[in-house]
Amino acid sequence: MSEPMPQIATPISLQARGVSKSFASGKVQSTVLHDLTLDIRAGELTLISGPSGCGKSTLLAILSGLQRPDGGQVIALGEDLGELDLRALERFRLLHTGFVFQGFNLFPALNAREQVELPLSYLGLAPAEARRRAMASLEEVGLGPRMTLRPSELSGGEKQRVAIARALAKRPDLLFADEPTSALDAANGQIVIDILHRIARNHGTTVLCVSHDPRLVGHADRVLAMEDGRILSDRVPSPTSTPASGIEEPQA
């Protein structure tokens, strides 16, 4: 984990200021993000929802430093990402960010514990510490008893939980999830979103999730609705009933 964030009530950890992005297709230039400004807070699960093609993934990629905007600024944990050269940006991502994608991105030959341990070696952790963290993260997502299984022996929901544990074990300040539930059925989708919510609450992590799945709306702390590259609304959804994840709440 990086330096502690300043202790204010709802710290803003991620900001976009006038962000724009266009892509060229042949001679046609299309604007995907229009002068977008927003603040995302730590300790919350923020959901960016909206129809396919409205620019959600592009926004996530820009906010996480995977892509550069054409115009505007992204400030993450107080760093202006536009001021960082490629090497510094890669280091920022390594130290501070975790990613969860729709397709899990697991190695077929590795068991769940090894999947989580592997990226920790890039952080320079000693093998024993990497193993301890990997096991703790797998416990946290409810996969303690299944950590010696390979992807082919796990369900889709379990595979996504391994991917979340892999991101969580880095202890990122910022956790980005791009359509994390879209390959899952309703029950597993709910488990995954409840885990992401709990990570935000228990670790003070900034969790930013993009999804076109309307079932997730009631599980977020805040929902930004996007359309045609613009934020149309910013609201706190009404709370849903108790999470039905079936995973015991770990001690914070």
Ligand SMILES: Nc1ncnc2c1ncn2[C@@H]1O[C@H](COP(=O)(O)OP(=O)(O)OP(=O)(O)O)[C@@H](O)[C@H]1O
């Ligand atoms: N690298 C690229 N080159 C050209 N066009 C792109 C590129 N990346 C995205 N686009 C276009 O930008 C628009 C927004 O794409 P984006 O993936 O951000 O939307 P989305 O809301 O995440 O969609 P979905 O929900 O289907 O994933 C789309 O029209 C897409 O074709």
